[in-house]
Amino acid sequence: MAEKVTPRSEDYAKWYTEVVQRAELADYAPVRGSMVIRPYGYALWENIQRGLDNMFKAIGVQNAYFPLLIPHSFIAKEAEHVAGFAPELVVVTHGGGKELEEPLVIRPTSETVMYSMYAQWIQSWRDLPLKINQWCNVVRWELRTRLFLRTLEFLWQEGHNAFATAEESEEDARRMLGVYQDFIENWTAIPVVAGKKTESQKFPGAVNTYTLEAMMGDRRALQCCTSHNLGQNFSKPFNVQYLDKSNQLQYVWQTSWGLSTRMVGAIVMAHGDDQGLSLPPRLAPTQVVIVPIWKSDAEKAQVLANAQQLVASLGKDLRHRLDNREEYSPGWKFNEWEMRGVPLRIEIGPRDVEKKQVVLVRRDTGEKTTVPQNGLQDKVVALLDEVQSNLYARAKAFLEENSHQLDSYADFKQVIEEKGGFIWAHWCGSSECEAKIKEETTATIRAIPFDHEGESGKCVYDGRPSRGRVVFAKAY
């Protein structure tokens, strides 16, 4: 193992790939474009799952599981949906040594299978709303891949709600985006810009797609999750109907919403530094690592005994780990745990045992403080809270520093080229301008912010009237 990772400033993409592997989050798998999520990375994902799952259940969503294989004809039922996913479908043509009568696709997303079942389960207005989520893998044949950010197979959750009215589904799509925003800002400590996707960027088959866009350390945008109002675009081809209170047959109004393991990549890129990961305490698999330090055997016995007491005093609510490996020096361990992003380190050596104190080191700032062993748990809990909020504050400041309000296209091009970041600019709403800007600058419209109609102006590209600013950026 090389000692240092490529500095972020030197080569961001390389830094990212090295950190992900060195921190043992993931590794490349035998098949091109696919990856193994290693125990440490999976532990992080499990914490994400736990946090989100509780939030979903609190608003009445139930978990279920739908099959991996989908009849090809299902995918084809919604015109935009097929068109959108056809290029990245993996199709199964053989089974049991025989060619199948109808090919099956491996789910790229589950709207179609799920709604074929919804059509059977939903009969009456009393069956609504129906809110089902599943945690699963999906497969999309991507041409260009990157650990966590884009792989052929990835893990996610996809929620699918059905309602009686258009108002409810629109409201639900927005509500679920709010749930994600709460989770992402308060758990992953990543600030986001919330808004709507443009026509060209919305989900194939959706009426509206809502998104949360975060800024990574290289100032590029990353879409963290999406929430779609599907309207009746799927209920019609799949015949998801109910009888309303006046005995009329109606099609349901639906939403779907998802967040993937891509979020792990977002955490790496939003908080990491040249030392490696820096994990938000609420999600870190290990929140506190205790590194004992000794010279003689006598000291070793004393230090370890004291360290064990401390571990016990930290209680069961904190995720902690005593690193008593003898084959590594303390300095080596410091670097190792910093690479893995453990938010807080406790150092305890002979001097500390004698003075009944320990040294606390924060991962986010590197700051060291010496504190008495008495009341350590409270101190640790408080410090973890501080790290959590500092990570968010720091990312928020970075997002603001790198957001620019621009009105001329010349400035737009220059800023995108030289500084990067988010550009808030006026846009007339035409797909042509959007496409031209993308072609000329590679920047895309990440989101049309919800409160964007506060200020009128002129389109940054063609000068036509605009009712508000939208967010442009180069994106992952």
Add this chain to the structure above:
RNA sequence: CGGGGCGUAGCGCAGUCCGGUAGCGCACUUGAAUGGGGUUCAAGUGGUCGGCGGUUCAAAUCCGCCCGCCCCGACCA
């Protein structure tokens, strides 16, 4: 699919031009010392040189075909 790079020990590489029977660093194992920011020293383990075929007394090295991976671009959570 277009452009670029690369396949030699678990990882990173040298050796390839100019054929002569495989080497360095890290990791790993054992031992000793060390231990408050990647600690030393010593002795070891580990390789069908991506695959197949050809040339040759002899191929990691020359020739042909194939396979795979990474990076950059078009498409995308």
